[in-house]
Amino acid sequence: MIAKRPWWKTVLGLVFTALMLFPVYWMVNVSLTQTSDLRRNPPHLFPVNLTLDGYEAVLQQQLPALGTSLMIGFGCVVLTVLIAAPAGYSLGLLRLRGRTTLTFLLLVAQMIPAVVMAMGFYAIYVRLGLLNTIPGLIVANSTIAVPFAVLLYTAFMAGLPREMLQAARVDGAGAWRAFTAIVLPLSRNSTITVALFAFLWAWSDFIFASTLNRNGDLIPITLGIFNYIGNNTTQWNAIMATAVVASVPAAVLLILAQRYVAAGVTAGAVKD
Amino acid sequence: MTTTQPTASALSPLRGAAPPPGPRRRPRVSATQWTALGFAAPLLAYLGFFYAYPLWRNIDLSLHDYNVRAFVQGDAEFVGFANYADVFASPIFVTALTNTVIFTLASIAVQYTVGLALAVFFRGSFRLSGTLRAMFLVPWLLPLIVSASTWSWMMNSDNGLINSVLRAFGGDGINWLTSPDYSLTAVIIANIWLGIPFNLVILYAGLQNIPGDIYEAASLDGAGPARTFTSITLPLLRPVSAITLLLGLIYTLKVVDVIWIMTTGGPANSSVTLAVWSYREAFGTGRPDFSPAAAVGNLLIVIALVFGFLHLRFQRRQDES
Numbered sequence: 001m002i003a004k005r006p007w008w009k010t011v012l013g014l015v016f017t018a019l020m021l022f023p024v025y026w027m028v029n030v031s032l033t034q035t036s037d038l039r040r041n042p043p044h045l046f047p048v049n050l051t052l053d054g055y056e057a058v059l060q061q062q063l064p065a066l067g068t069s070l071m072i073g074f075g076c077v078v079l080t081v082l083i084a085a086p087a088g089y090s091l092g093l094l095r096l097r098g099r100t101t102l103t104f105l106l107l108v109a110q111m112i113p114a115v116v117m118a119m120g121f122y123a124i125y126v127r128l129g130l131l132n133t134i135p136g137l138i139v140a141n142s143t144i145a146v147p148f149a150v151l152l153y154t155a156f157m158a159g160l161p162r163e164m165l166q167a168a169r170v171d172g173a174g175a176w177r178a179f180t181a182i183v184l185p186l187s188r189n190s191t192i193t194v195a196l197f198a199f200l201w202a203w204s205d206f207i208f209a210s211t212l213n214r215n216g217d218l219i220p221i222t223l224g225i226f227n228y229i230g231n232n233t234t235q236w237n238a239i240m241a242t243a244v245v246a247s248v249p250a251a252v253l254l255i256l257a258q259r260y261v262a263a264g265v266t267a268g269a270v271k272d
Numbered sequence: 273m274t275t276t277q278p279t280a281s282a283l284s285p286l287r288g289a290a291p292p293p294g295p296r297r298r299p300r301v302s303a304t305q306w307t308a309l310g311f312a313a314p315l316l317a318y319l320g321f322f323y324a325y326p327l328w329r330n331i332d333l334s335l336h337d338y339n340v341r342a343f344v345q346g347d348a349e350f351v352g353f354a355n356y357a358d359v360f361a362s363p364i365f366v367t368a369l370t371n372t373v374i375f376t377l378a379s380i381a382v383q384y385t386v387g388l389a390l391a392v393f394f395r396g397s398f399r400l401s402g403t404l405r406a407m408f409l410v411p412w413l414l415p416l417i418v419s420a421s422t423w424s425w426m427m428n429s430d431n432g433l434i435n436s437v438l439r440a441f442g443g444d445g446i447n448w449l450t451s452p453d454y455s456l457t458a459v460i461i462a463n464i465w466l467g468i469p470f471n472l473v474i475l476y477a478g479l480q481n482i483p484g485d486i487y488e489a490a491s492l493d494g495a496g497p498a499r500t501f502t503s504i505t506l507p508l509l510r511p512v513s514a515i516t517l518l519l520g521l522i523y524t525l526k527v528v529d530v531i532w533i534m535t536t537g538g539p540a541n542s543s544v545t546l547a548v549w550s551y552r553e554a555f556g557t558g559r560p561d562f563s564p565a566a567a568v569g570n571l572l573i574v575i576a577l578v579f580g581f582l583h584l585r586f587q588r589r590q591d592e593s
Contacts, residue, residue: 013404020410117326
C-alpha cells in the first residue's frame with residue numbers, strides 16, 4: 001500500500017462512525033435527561049440540566065438483576081469451557097474417529113433457531129422443575145456457545161504439532177497430563193475468545209430468559225429492561241440508564257479484548 | 273440470541289486429516305481412540321441431553337395436541353400432521369412467510385452493501401482507521417434488548433427523535449411502530465443497523481486476503497477505483513461474499529428478539545415473521561399454544577437447514593479448489 005495517509009479519509013471515517021454510533025449516543029443522552037424534558041419537542045441534542053435520576057433508579061431496582069446476569073454469564077463460561085476444551089483436544093489432536101460427522105453436526109446445531117430450542121427446553125424443564133432457575137438458564141444459554149467453542153478449539157488445536165504429544169508420552173505424561181500441562185496453556189487465546197463470547201451471549205440473551213424464566217424471582221437484566229418497558233413507558237430515562245449499565249460488559253470487552261472479538265467474528269468465515 | 277453470531281467452521285481439522293507418519297502398532301491406535309472418546313464424552317452427552325432431546329421434544333410437541341394441562345400431565349392426544357396442516361391453512365401463514373422473505377432479503381442486501389462499502393473504505397489504512405473499525409463493532413456487541421429499546425424510543429411517534437427531525441424539515445411524523453404500513457420497515461432498519469458490523473468485519477478480513485500486489489499492478493495499468501472494484505475486488509471477494517450472505521440469511525431467518533421487543537409482530541401481524549409467529553404462539557400470549565408453535569419452528573429448521581447445506585457444500589467446494 002502507498003504510505004500516504006489521506007486526512008480526508010480520517011474525517012470521513014469519523015463521520016461514518018458518528019452516524020453509526022448515534023443510537024448509542026442517544027441512549028446515553030436520554031439516560032441523563034430529566035423526566036420533564038423527555039417529552040420536549042424538539043428534544044435536547046445534548047444533555048441539558050443533566051440528571052442521574054435514571055441511574056439512581058437502576059441502583060434501587062436492578063441490582064439483583066445485574067447480579068443474576070453475572071452469575072448466569074460466569075456459569076455459562078465455565079460450562080462451555082469444561083465441555084468444549086476436552087472436546088477440541090479429542091477432535092483436533094487425538095483425532096477421534098467420526099470427527100467429520102461430529103463437526104458437521106456442530107455446524108448444523110448452530111443453524112437451529114433459538115425459539116425452537118426454547119420450546120424444547122420449556123417442555124423438558126416443566127417436568128424437571130427447572131423453570132425459573134439459574135442452572136436451567138445457564139444450560140439453555142450454553143447451547144448458543146458450545147458448538148462455536150468446540151469448533152474454535154478444534155481448529156486451533158489441530159494446528160498444534162502432534163510431535164509434542166509424542167514427546168510428552170516419551171517423558172511419561174499421559175493424555176490427561178499432556179492436555180492440562182501443555183495443550184490448555186497453549187490454547188490460552190482460544191479460551192479467552194470462547195469465554196468472552198460465552199459470557200456476552202449469556203449476558204445478552206433475551207429469548208431463553210423470556211421463555212424459561214418468565215415468573216422467576218431472579219430475572220436477568222435483559223428481562224429487567226423488557227419488564228421496565230412494559231410497566232412504565234413514561235420513564236424512558238430510567239430504561240435507557242439500565243440499558244447503558246447493561247452495555248458495560250460489551251464496552252469493557254471491546255476495550256480490553258478487541259482482537260479476540262475480531263478473531264471470534266471471523267473464525268471460520270474466512271480462511272487464512 | 274444475537275442476530276449474527278459467528279460460526280466457526282472446523283475446516284482445518286478436516287483438511288489436514290492425513291494419518292500420522294511413523295510406525296504405529298494397532299493396539300496403540302485403539303488405546304488412543306479410547307482416550308479420544310473419553311475426552312469427547314462430555315460433549316457427546318451434552319449434545320444428546322441438551323440438543324437432541326429438546327429437538328425431539330419439539331417434534332413430539334408438533335405431532336400432538338398439547339395445551340398447558342397436557343403439558344404437565346403428558347397425556348396429549350396424537351394428531352399426526354394436523355398441526356402442520358393448520359399452520360399452512362392459517363391466514364397468518366402467508367403474511368408471516370411474505371414478511372420473513374421481505375425482512376430477510378432487505379436486511380441482508382443492505383447490510384452486505386453497506387458492509388462492503390465500509391470494508392473497502394477501511395481497506396487503505398489511515399489515521400485512526402483501526403480504532404474506528406473497532407467502534408463499528410459496538411452495535412453488534414450490545415445486548416439486543418438495549419439496541420431494540422433504543423430504536424423503539426427513537427422511533428416513538430410523539431417523542432421520538434426521528435419524527436422530530438422529520439418535522440423540523442417540514443415533513444410529517446410517521447407512526448413507525450404503530451402503523452401497519454411502517455412497522456416492517458422500522459424493524460428492518462433496526463436489524464440492518466445490527467448486522468452491519470458483522471458484514472464489515474468479515475468482508476474486511478476477506479479484503480485483507482487479497483494480495484496488495486494485484487492492486488498495485490492494476491493501478492500501474494491505469495485502472496481507476498471503479499474498474500479496480502469491479503474487476504478485482506468483487507470477483508476475488510466472491511467466496512467470502514457468498515459465505516457472508518449465506519450466514520446472514522441463516523441468522524436473519526431466526527430473528528425474534530428485535531421484532532418482538534419493538535413491535536411484538538404487530539400491529540395486525542404487519543411485522544410477524546415465521547420465527548416471531550412461533551414465539552408468539554408458544555410464549556407471547558396468555559394462552560400458550562405449543563403444538564402449532566412447534567410446527568412453525570420445525571418448518572423454520574427445515575428452511576434454515578436447506579440454506580445451511582448450501583453453505584456447507586459451498587465451503588467444501590471452495591476448500592477443494
